[in-house]
Amino acid sequence: MRTYLAAALGLTLSGLSFAQAPAAQPWIARSNADAQLLLVETATFSPETATSVGLDGYDAKVADLGKDIDARQRAALVEVGKKLDARLAQEKDPNVLQDLKILKSQVDHQIEGIDLNGKYLLPYADVGQLIFNGEFALLKDETDPARRNFALARLQCYVGMVPGCTPIVEEAKARFTERLGNKNLIGPFKGEVEQNLGNTSRYVDGVHKLFAKYKIAGADAALAKLDAQMAQYDAWTRSTVLPHARAEAPLPEQLYAYGLKLVGLDIDPRELIRQAQLEFMETRYALQALAPEVARAENLPAGDYQSVLKALKKKQLAKDAVEPTYHAVLEKIEDAIRRERIVDLPKRKMAMRLASEAESAAVPAPHMDPPPFVGNKGERGTFVLTMGNPPANGKASDAYDDFTFEAAAWTLTAHEGRPGHELQFAAMVERGVSLTRSLFAFNSVNVEGWALYAEAEMVPYEPPAGQFIALQFRMLRAARAFLDPMLNLGLIDRARAHDILVNDVGLSEAMARQELDRYTFNSPGQATAYFYGYMRLLQLRAQTEVALGKKFDRLAFNNFLVDQGLLPPDQLAEAVRTKFIPAQLKK
Structure with a gap:
């Protein structure tokens, strides 16, 4: 329901195989040991995410929507944070320190997200999409065939056919209804719920087709239960969730600000609007x-x-x-x-x-x-x-x-x-x-x-x-970077934003x-990241060319960027300043 790493990753063998990765540098091995702390915590509460990133041992398990999920996950994250703080206090290697700061920031963001969601929102889940994504992580051509055998066990857990597994639809319903008495909480956006209801049959049919394509034997009973449970969940959603759904899409501003932080923005949304509008006009x-x-x-x-x-x-x-x-x-x-x-x-x-x-x-x-x-x-x-x-x-x-x-x-x-x-x-x-x-x-x-x-x-x-x-x-990316915050801050209405996207962007x-669904309820704030990330990289490229002059080598620069992995903009800029530029000047 609240799997923050899964949301961030959401973005998911014939012919030649991968070349073997080079032997890990010693600092990478130490950093990976630190990362296990958060990786295991993530896998414990969101096994589907563990499957998608390749971690063994979680393929038959399903997302934890059980009682007190928020309190239990928060407590686990606090413990991880304490261990990371201890590592930060003793680590001397700058590369490992950099990674420890990234891990600690991820933990802090997840805790903040649990607290904000608990303060403002009724915990509603699109169970159909969750189940389809969990099965698709195992049943696709790119997945190791040995892992596909766990797809039936995962489905049986989703529908409550194995000991220790409660049907996930029942857990989702329980988490929603147990908080209905809190009048300070707002429900999901009505348009989101209606869209999810419209997609349920696609997700269920998609699971059936995956099991048929990969010839997973013995799945008939579990698939029949999936059909029945999702039909019941849709009926419950119509009778219980929709009456509590909010009519307007924008979230409380604190939640929107958190969404911007989660996708990597460190700029005031109003300044982002100004810069994006300029880029929009120049591109037009x-x-x-x-x-x-x-x-x-x-x-x-x-x-x-x-x-x-x-x-x-x-x-x-x-x-x-x-x-x-x-x-x-x-x-x-x-x-x-x-x-x-x-x-x-x-x-x-x-x-x-x-x-x-x-x-x-x-x-x-x-x-x-x-x-x-x-x-x-x-x-x-x-x-x-x-x-x-x-x-x-x-x-x-x-x-x-x-x-x-x-x-x-x-x-x-x-x-x-x-x-x-x-x-x-x-x-x-x-x-x-x-x-x-x-x-x-x-x-x-x-x-x-x-x-x-x-x-x-x-x-x-x-x-x-x-x-x-x-x-x-x-131009679309520039439009996203001003329409998304303007819609969420009440500076433009959906009809005018629609006209810009259709008539100006085409x-x-x-x-x-x-x-528009993306900006307002599917993933508020995420669409702004394209323009902002692009702007930060262009600024870094310009600064590097100015510093190096004729010594600037595009191939070397781009390879260096890729070699850094997914460093945040500030840390990437520091790496270019302190490593790439000095190395190029010595040539």
Whole structure:
């Protein structure tokens, strides 16, 4: 219900295997021993997260929604924090100290989140999505086949068929109803609950399809119980949760501020709004300047950037052409990366596939499914292509057209694939970084900042239409960075934000709805991290070029960034200042 690491990671073998990671440096081994403290605590309360990152021993277990969950998890975190404080007092190695500070910050954030949620919110859970994600972590092509055998045991625990396991729907209901008497607590947003109800059948059907695809025997009784329990949970949600749901989406400001901190922002939201609005306007001018060239190159009617964008979107790919098109674009991008010496590529091919309907319900946009970072046995991360989540009302006309045309493939591949997320994650496995820098420093600013920077690095080597869509998506990220805080601070209404996303940014109605849901109730604050992380990396790049002049080496700089893992912006900047720049000046 409140698995903060899982939320942060939420972003989740044929051909060549991973190269062996280099032998860990002594400080990494010591840091990893420290990380076990928080890793075991996380796995204890959220075994599904343990599965997703590759930790053995938790695959048959399920999320703890039992009585006094908040108090028990908080007490466990306090104990971890005390042990980390003791380690901080005695550690001398600067690298290990850096990681200990990251771990302690993660613990403090989780405790703060438990306290804030307990103060303001009724504990409502989207159990359908939780169960689907827990089973999908085990039942996918990239998972070690030996681990798939635990999928049935996990499902039997979800539905209460094994000793010690209460049906998780009953635990979720108990946690909600036991706090209904506290009139100071607010319920979930009504639109969120209705969306979850609309997706339940997709999640349940998705679990059935996973068990059928991987031929998991003996699952009929557990699947039948899942069907019945989720139908009952939906009925209970309608009768008990919806009457207590809030009509307006914005959270109390303290919760929104916490959400910003959790994704890695350390800037006042009003200052972020000002900077993002400036970037939005400058990018819109750049789109308009490029529109005539794109029209000529693509044989489109001349016009403003909105009309050129609409014309490009009409070139929609058939479903069976989406993946081949993205693969063809990837080959061209990799050629440019090698030719222009942008960053070292991983030593194996990138994995890519289309999402199932249940996956699309959970994550409607194209995304990166990371590899396991603990005990990786060759599993690869995967670029997951999606057609978007259809609305619960089933209107066929309300469909996405934002990802499935050829011009969009360039910047989406650069972002989710190479040189973006896939390369960043693969490098952490292949080259070897501490668990703290691959797991517990994992937040949206650190991860999405690199992906937007990767997009920008590739723009000069893309065709005009690819450059055009890269600018459109850059404008979207700027729009996110001012619309998200403005909506949550009451500075704009949803209707006006919708108009900006549809008319200025050029999103489909379906994607605009997804964006607005994201800002207001699915993940308030998270969408701001793209622009902010990108801005911090560009500032660091500029400072480094100024310091080094002709000695600046783009390949060396980008490799250095990747080698650091997921360091927060301030710590990454310190590493560049104290390690990279002095080393380059000596050459």
